[in-house]
Amino acid sequence: MSRTRTGAPPHTIELQLNGETVEAHEGETILDVSKREGIDIPTMCWESTLTPVNACRVCVVEVKGSRVLVPSCARAVEEGMEVETHSERVRHSRKMVIEFLASSVDLSTTPDVDRWIEEYDADPERYGPPAPPFEEGERDRLRAGHHETPDGQFAATVHQPVKVDNELYVRDYSKCVLCYKCVEGCGTDWQNTFAIAVAGRGFDARIATEFANPLPDSACVYCGNCIAVCPTGALMFKSEYDKRQDGTWDEERQSQTTTICTYCGVGCNLVLHEQDNEIVKVTSPLDHPITRGNLCIKGRFGFQFVQNDRGDLPPPVDIDSLEPADVDGLGPAGGDGANGGRPTD
Secondary structure, three states, X not given: OOOOXXXXXXXXXXXXXXXXXXXXXXXXXXXXXXHHOXXXXXXXXXXXXXXXXXXXXXXXXXXXXXXXXXXXXXXXXXXXXXXXXXXXHHHHHHHHHHHHHHHHOOOOOOOOHHHHHHHOOOOHHXXXXXXXXXXXXXXXXXXXXXXXXXXXXXEOXXXXXXXXXXXXXXXXXXXXXXXXXXXXXXXXXXXXXXXXXXXXXXXXXXXXXXXXXXXXXXXXXXXXXXXXHOOOOOEEEHHHHHHHHHOOOOHHHEEEEEEEOOOOXXXXXXXXXXXXXXXXXXXXXXXXXXXXXXXXXXXXXXOHHHOOOOOOOOOOOXXXXXXXXXXXXXXXXXXXXXXXOOOOO
């Protein structure tokens, strides 16, 4: 996770990046330097506000002298290091990872994945048609160490029904790549609520609440910080999910307005995503010094009052038509004199 550095400035070192000599600061990662040099390295489990967990493996690069490919998001640069970010070995590894993910997970709402599939010549369909989806709750009941050997006729899948158990956000674990970002954001990196964790082992591993309870019965505080870092859309605003389901979600028609949350005095920045004059979701800038992308339930979801339809409520009262009230014979509201019509002892 990014932290504010204090004390002496970091030492400057030199390394070879794709055959070019570049300068870097001690403590930076290979990914940091590559981004600054304009080199595109795909990432899924990395986020600037979270501790690297090296889970997705699509950011691996080749370091001279290293037996294995290393995750660029976590490997710190060293003096004289020689790095290849797009060698044949690296490209083959990324191709395989993308194929494994795309053949078993729904990546339809994952940004850039189509470009990656084309760039690395990945062919997820070569593993065969997807296996039948799981029944509702079936994956939650899987037991560690009881994985059944597949028959080879289908590509293994995590597809399952969407979990819709509250009105704020949904969990579509058919899109989950086990990047751990939601677990990190809910845990020690930010929220310290620990409402979710990884359950199971191997291909049966999945994100779960305690005892797979519905969210309303879990420790979740509905801050939505897990949604903010989810890279695939597995965690999604209920408002966005509903619009995607009825075919009205259209980001090209959306605008964004930055404002400040008014629920308390902390000063969290909000980015309101609006479509057709309606707020459809709320985010917060990752680089904001106060929020770092995080919000509470009020800042994240407390926007409905702005656009609530009055429905069958009575019409607004006409102030000009009101008559002064006479309370218990005290006379017109406001009364006369210094006591404003209030009774005296």
